Amino acid sequence: MFPPPPAAATMGASPADSRRPRGAGALAHAVREVRGTAVLNAVFFAIVVIAFAVAAFRQVTYSGADPTPMAALSEAMIVAAKDSVTLAIGLVGVMSLFLGLMKVAEAGGLLVIIAKVVRPLMTRLFPDVPGDHPAMGAMIMNISANVLGLGNAATPFGIRAMQELDKLNPHKGTASNSMALFLAINTSAVTLLPSGVVALRASLGSSDPAGIIPTTLVATICSTTVAIIAAKTYQRFSPLPPAPEPGADGEAPAASQEAPTDDGAAPGDSGAYPAWVSFLVLACVLALVPLTVVFGQAIAPWMVPGIVVGLLTFGVLRGVRVYEVLVEGAKDGFQVALRIIPYLVAILVAVAMFRASGALDLLIRPLGAVTNLFGMPPEALPMAILRPLSGSGAYGVMVGIMSDPATGPDTYTGYLVSTLQGSTETTFYVLAVYFGAVQIRRVRHALAAGLTADLAGIIAAVAICSLLFT
Secondary structure, eight states, X not given: OOXXXXXXXXXXXXXXXXXXXXXXXXXXXXXXHHHHHHHXXXXXXXXXXXXHHHHHHHHHTOOSSSSOHHHHHHHHHHHHHHXXXXXXHHHHHHHHHHHHHHHHHHXXXXXXXXXHHHHHHHHHHOTTSOTTSHHHXXXXXHHHHHHTTOHHHHHHHHHHHHHHHHHTOSSTTBOOHHHHHHHHHHTTOOOSOOHHHHHHHHXXXXXXXXXXXXXXXXXXXXXXXXXXXXXXXXXXXXOXXXXXXXXXXXXXXXXXXXXXXXXXXXXXXXXXXXXXXXXXXXHHHHHHHHHHHHHHHHHGGGHHHHHHHHHHXXXXXXXXXXXXXXXXXXXXHHHHHHHHHHHHHHHHHHHHHHHHTTHHHHHHHHHHHHHGGGTOOTTTHHHHHHTTTOHHHHHHHHHHHHHSGGGOTTSHHHHHHHHHXXXXXXXXXXXXHHHHHTTOOBOTTHHHHHHHHHHHHHHHHHHHHHHHHO
C-alpha cells in the first residue's frame, strides 16, 4: 500500500505507480488507498472470524448427533463456493442476451436519445459523466430495468455502465464518485413493479398478491433518496488521490478514453433536448405509477418479451444488423462471468459461514425483542439482516415466512417481508459483481452509502406496512 523504495521506480514499476505523487503526497495517497480498502476488508474478515469463533465454541460445548457445528460450517463453505460458480455460470446466458440487446440499442442510437431526454437530471447527479457518453445511457437502462422490477435484466446493463464509467476513471482500481453513486442508486432503485415477488405471493395463495406495489414504491423512493444524499455526503470524507498529469508516461488524458457517441457528438457537447421535453417525459412516467398499481399483475408477464421485441424492432428501424450486433455484444457475457467468479466466491462463502455457524441466530435473538417494539417482528428480522448480504438467503426466509400458515402472505409479517424483498437489493452481491467486472479493489464510500440506503429502505418498509396493514 505504501510507496515503494526508490529502486522500485526503476525495476518494473507500473505506469500507475509512476504517476503516483511523490514525497508527502505519496504518503497521503497511500493513506487514502488504505482507507478505501479498509471497510470492505474489515467487514469480510469480521464475518469470517465471528463465524469461526461461534462455530468453534459450539463445537467445544456440543453433545448432540452429527453433523457437528464445525462439520456443518465446513460443508456450508464448500457448498457456497460451488454455488457461487454455478451462479456466475447461470448469469452468462442472461448477461449475454441483455448485453447483446444493449449493443443493438447503442448501435441504433437509443441510448443517446434516452440520455438526452434525462440529461438535465442525470448530469446534476453525475457531473463527472458527459451527458452523451455511453456510460450515461447504460446507467439509464439499468435504472429503468430496476424500476420495472427486472433484476436479471438490470445486471448486464449495470455491468456495462461500470465498464463505461471505468473508461472515465483516471484512478484504475479505485471507485470514482460516479461509480459509488451509481452503485448506491442501484442497490435502492425505485421499483414500480416487483414482478417476481408479486408472482411468488400469487403462487402461495395470496388474496392480494399485488398489494405490495404501493408499499414497495414508497420504500424504494425513500431508500433511493437517502442513497443519493449519503453518497454525495460520504464522498467528502473519502477524497480521491490527485489526478494523474495529462499525458503522463505517454498516456492520453482520461477524457480521450471516452467512447465516441453514435450521433457523432463530442463528449463535451450538451446535445440535450429542451428542458420541457425532459419534464414532459418525467410527467408521463409519473402518470404510469397509478396504472402500474392498478394493472401491475397483468403487465408483469409482458415486460421481458416486450423489452426484447421493442429493442430489436428499434434496431431494425434504425438500419442495424440486429443479429450480428446482438451476437457481438453477447460475447462480453462470457468474459464478465469469468471476472466476477472470485468476488462472488469470497462474498458468498463469508455469508454462508455466518449463517451456518449460528452467529446469525445469536444476533437475531437480542435484536428481535427490541425491533418488535418498532414494528419489526422477530420472524422478519433475519430477512432484514440477510437482504444486503445474501439474496438467496433472504429469499429463502421470505418463502419460509409466507409458506407458514401462522405468518402467511397476507399477514402483516407477510406483507413486510414481501416489501423488503422487493424494495432493496443485495448490496454485497451488487458490489462484488459490478466492481468485480472492472477490477475495483478500493470501494471508498460505496459500501457505506449502499448500507445506509438499505437501512432507510427497511425503516420506510416498516413504516408504510405498519400504516397500511395494522
